[in-house]
Amino acid sequence: MAPTNKIKLIVLSSVSPPPGSVPATSLPLTFLDLPWLPFPPGQPLFFYHFPISTLQFTQTVLPNLRHSLSFTLQYFFPFAGKLVLPPEPNKPFIEYTEGDSVSLTVAESDGDFSYLSGDGQRKFEDLHCLVPKLPDGEKDSLLAIQITVFPGCGICFGFALRPVVADGRTFDNFLKMWASLTRKNGGEDLHCSASIHDRSVIHDPSGLESTFLKEWWKIKKSEEKELLHSTCSNFHDMVRTTFVLGRPEMEKIKKWILLHGSKHMLLSPYVLTCAYVWVCWMKTHWPIDEDSEKIHYFGFIAGGITRMNYPVPTSYVGNCVAFGRLGAIRKDLMAENGIVYAAKVIGNTIKKLDGNVLGGAKNWISEWKILLESELHVTITGSPKLKFYSLDFGWGRPEKIEVSIDEMRAISLCESRDVVGGIEIGLTLPKSKMDRFSSLFIKGLNNLF
Incomplete structure (x- = not known):
């Protein structure tokens, strides 16, 4: 059965934190991050009723979304960074350098918005095409965003997020800051609670980090790493x-x-x-x-x-x-x-x-x-x-x-x-x-x- 939701790419871009707002930083993974290394990206979708044309969206809405996303990323810069996997036995870490960015794609769909945003049975492949792909590279990107416009009906925010960088609470904090800034039309005078990146707030009295690293390297060296990356094949x-x-x-x-x-x-x-x-x-x-x-x-x-x-x-x-x-x-x-x-x-x-x-x-x-x-x-x-x-x-x-x-x-x-x-x-x-x-x-x- 052929997919009924056809996607047309409109804008391919990337968004970085404001220039000079974040120094080059290397963040070690804590023992609470390490278990997430083998897992594939989460793929959440957010549908909004927003009757707008694709042209109107790209001309009047997208600039504000990009600006507010950039400002938000200075508080959540690990999302724009890269996961670095050095040779064994070294510990993986997240690296951010000036200019690192999040992939932001705008697409247009001819699909049925009401059907896709409903509760009833929907073809998996019709929903799957609303999710972005993380860019390939020597170092692993951690977040990609795709905004799909259903002209005259609504829009869908699709995300691909590597769980090693953030749990649901952190992702929720990121989304709510981005949304709040967007509502205020990118106003940077919004009071933003300082995000904390200091890894020392996570204590490891039992030495779990070394245990998890050994387990991770076992998986990394074997074909078993593909087990956790399984998804719908049919x-x-x-x-x-x-x-x-x-x-x-x-x-x-x-x-x-x-x-x-x-x-x-x-x-x-x-x-x-x-x-x-x-x-x-x-x-x-x-x-x-x-x-x-x-x-x-x-x-x-x-x-x-x-x-x-x-x-x-x-x-x-x-x-x-x-x-x-x-x-x-x-x-x-x-x-x-x-x-x-x-x-x-x-x-x-x-x-x-x-x-x-x-x-x-x-x-x-x-x-x-x-x-x-x-x-x-x-x-x-x-x-x-x-x-x-x-x-x-x-x-x-x-x-x-x-x-x-x-x-x-x-x-x-x-x-x-x-x-x-x-x-x-x-x-x-x-x-x-x-x-x-x-x-x-x-x-x-x-x-x-």
Whole structure:
């Protein structure tokens, strides 16, 4: 099936911080950055209803966006820098020199904006062409941006961001500063909280850096590094769909769990959503009576800012997140009370991270490798806490957000745009499996009570 969203490149450019605003800088990777080295770029999309022609956009809107992006990059200059991978055993680092830039592309689409920015099934390849490619070079670029104009309908901001440079919190800070400056028409008198790049704010009392470096070099020297770069290879059969769990649905799930499980379980909206989606995912992919003793893995990201036993500024530019990983037996997840079991093991893992966010951290890279090598896994990306739907560049909040469309057996979560307290769930699957997942998702909620 041919793609229905054709893209025409209009402007190819690059944006640097203002001349002289940032000295040449070399930033070492901390032990919290290193685990992200093998991972591919995140690919978020932000759709805005903004009826404008391509010519109007390039002449009246783009100059302000470029100017405000340049000013923002002086606070987030690592995004314009390069990832340097020196020979073993040296540690990778981020290097910024005068003139380093972020690739900014403007494109035009003849696709259906309402369809692409909706919740229903959309061709993966139609969304994928809205994501920029990071420029090739001797050193790895870290961020690229593509703005696609749907003439008379709207625009889409697409990003390719290497996770080694920033976690979701840092990326959110970057976007909100850029948007705020754009709303003020590039006004540089805006009060900007100073971003912190000092790597000494991240402490490594257990010497995890050396452990992670050894693991990274093992991956780097082998073909296994390609494992973490896997993505959708059969684009034409893949579809992207968004589901929403609101408070009433979460209460139904919670009521069921309390009726059939312990009253002392952690049942936050995040846990309820993850548990329900995981069980639906399991029933979509695996027959109930096949290899019932198989262990399935579930991975997610846990924020570290509030979990470290020392203060880390929220304006710190870099990674401050931990990994959560757990395993569960297939027959327990597929049973009548599979949601109860899923919620229990997910909640218990979060409790452990709350108590000791770096507990078991020495195995982060090796465990993620095990998880991603196995077909019996699912990972969660994104966080409902980031409030991406508040991102306003001057033409209103986003019509739709895709946290990351990269497949990798990942399910993305973000806050709901229109349902108060709700969570949007995004996933990419072959169409036949998406139809089954959708049926299970809807019927499961109807059958709880």
